[in-house]
Amino acid sequence: MSGLLPEGFWTRNETLVAIVIVLFCVLATASDPLFFSATTLTDLLRASIVLGILAVAAMLVLVSGGIDVSFTAIAVFAMYATTVLTLALMPDLPWYLIFGISIGIGACLGAINGIFIAGFGLPTLIVTLGTLSVFRGFLLTFVGSQRISALPPEMREFSRMMITRGTTEAGNFYALPWAFAALVFVVVLTWFILHKTMLGRSIFAIGGSVESARRIGINVRATQFFVYVYVGALAGLAGIIHGAMGRMADPFSLVGLELSVIAAVVLGGARLIGGYGTITGTLLGVALIVLVQNSLIVVGIPSTWQSVTIGLLILLGTGLPAWQAKRAAARAA
Numbered sequence: 001m002s003g004l005l006p007e008g009f010w011t012r013n014e015t016l017v018a019i020v021i022v023l024f025c026v027l028a029t030a031s032d033p034l035f036f037s038a039t040t041l042t043d044l045l046r047a048s049i050v051l052g053i054l055a056v057a058a059m060l061v062l063v064s065g066g067i068d069v070s071f072t073a074i075a076v077f078a079m080y081a082t083t084v085l086t087l088a089l090m091p092d093l094p095w096y097l098i099f100g101i102s103i104g105i106g107a108c109l110g111a112i113n114g115i116f117i118a119g120f121g122l123p124t125l126i127v128t129l130g131t132l133s134v135f136r137g138f139l140l141t142f143v144g145s146q147r148i149s150a151l152p153p154e155m156r157e158f159s160r161m162m163i164t165r166g167t168t169e170a171g172n173f174y175a176l177p178w179a180f181a182a183l184v185f186v187v188v189l190t191w192f193i194l195h196k197t198m199l200g201r202s203i204f205a206i207g208g209s210v211e212s213a214r215r216i217g218i219n220v221r222a223t224q225f226f227v228y229v230y231v232g233a234l235a236g237l238a239g240i241i242h243g244a245m246g247r248m249a250d251p252f253s254l255v256g257l258e259l260s261v262i263a264a265v266v267l268g269g270a271r272l273i274g275g276y277g278t279i280t281g282t283l284l285g286v287a288l289i290v291l292v293q294n295s296l297i298v299v300g301i302p303s304t305w306q307s308v309t310i311g312l313l314i315l316l317g318t319g320l321p322a323w324q325a326k327r328a329a330a331r332a333a
Contacts, residue, residue: 013269013317014281021288028295038166038174044290045180050075050242052183052286054257055264056190057234059282062265063194064227065207065274066124070113071261072254073135074232075239078106081143082240083249086152095154095244102240103233109135110232111225118224139251148249155244179241186234191279193230203227207274256307263310264289267317289313 028035054071061068082102086093109131116127158178165175194200202223205213214220243249266272267288268281289310296306 017284039172042174042176047290050238053238054261057231059265059277062270063277068128070128070132071235073132074109074235077135077139078102078236079239079243080251095158103236106236107233110228114225114228118221159244263314
């Protein structure tokens with residue numbers, strides 16, 4: 001059996017997270033036979049959409065050797081600014097054009113990160129911490145700070161578009177929105193970029209060693225700039241989906257989601273030092289975070305404990321690989 005599997009398969013983060021998810025589902029099903037109902041599954045998939053898109057974006061940054069904590073600010077800025085502009089100038093604009101505007105605004109904000117990081121060579125964490133505050137402050141000061149519940153008609157219509165809907169035998173309603181297709185698209189596109197293009201190889205290369213990447217002819221600045229523009233675009237998409245599905249443009253939303261996103265990516269095996277990360281691992285990390293958060297809510301545990309749980313998962317996700325690496329080094333010695 002072990003010969004059929006890659007070396008180190010059972011010690012990979014992806015494998016360990018998958019095992020934890022399976023055990024979690026078995027225990028949940030044992031305590032509640034309705035856990036695997038259509039209602040629960042569609043609720044979990046719906047909760048994974050925004051978190052999943054942002055996690056894929058964060059994973060791409062980590063692979064490139066950086067870290068971005070401004071993506072939630074970009075998402076909210078793009079969503080709220082798009083809503084305000086649409087209501088003021090083109091209230092009947094089709095939903096796909098509204099999404100395009102939000103993606104464009106997100107890409108522009110991501111380009112600001114890219115200019116400081118790729119152009120001036122500033123540390124990624126410092127830059128994105130700064131732009132996180134700047135984007136949020138600018139939004140609340142100059143764009144607006146009031147919650148908007150009267151969204152453009154097309155955004156409301158998008159929130160009602162479902163891939164499937166129905167009622168279970170127990171009488172519980174279930175529905176999976178078309179927004180889930182956006183997550184699938186982002187996953188496929190990002191996988192293609194990372195594994196089927198020279199750009200993807202360049203992203204892995206600069207994450208492993210910037211100097212080595214330069215020596216083999218990779219345009220490090222252009223690659224880094226693309227990463228932050230692409231991440232900004234994904235944040236803009238996640239933001240407008242969040243607003244449409246929640247049927248409200250709230251400039252204070254998504255605050256604190258950075259912790260869950262980073263936890264999902266780290267649990268999925270992405271290295272904080274760069275050079276490694278997988279789409280599969282990221283999605284498994286998202287699945288575990290969503291399972292944990294929803295289960296805590298179901299059993300009535302206060303939301304404040306969710307942060308404690310996510311923090312512990314981050315420590316586990318970073319500590320376990322470090323312990324494994326130290327153990328392997330000791331054996332080699």
